[in-house]
Amino acid sequence: MTMTDISLVHEAQDLSDQIIQSEVFLTYIEAKKEIQNNSRIQKELQYFQTLKEKYEEVQRFGKYHPDFRTITSEVREYKRYLDTDPLVAEFKAAEKNLHELLSEISLLLAGQVSPNIKVPTGNPFFDAQQSSCSGGCGSGGSCGCG
Structure with missing residues (x-):
């Protein structure tokens, strides 16, 4: 390791310390x-996990499965129910x-x-800022992607 490498490691550690001490990170934690220590939410998340497993099983057969509509509807409704819970909504916002x-x-x-360098952010706003492509590489025109 060179001195430059050691310096980079120290700067990376400093950056991670700043992230860990940030209000955004502390709010997330x-x-x-709160989610992990709430027994009601934990039971609801376990039930939702059971529903998701049923949903995955139903998806193997698609609309031909006899319970396709029932399970699909139940998963969507329960997800909506969970998403509107104040604790879950607070966690998702912090995340x-x-x-x-x-x-x-x-x-x-x-x-x-x-x-x-392309950084996959999962956020179209950030992805559009870093991309020089318009329409993607497969859009038929000349690609400006680097």
């Missing part, structure tokens, strides 16, 4: 603990905020190395 922070950091780091 607190929301996660989204942390994901956005990490995506922004990834984009900044990649941009410092090279503007041609």
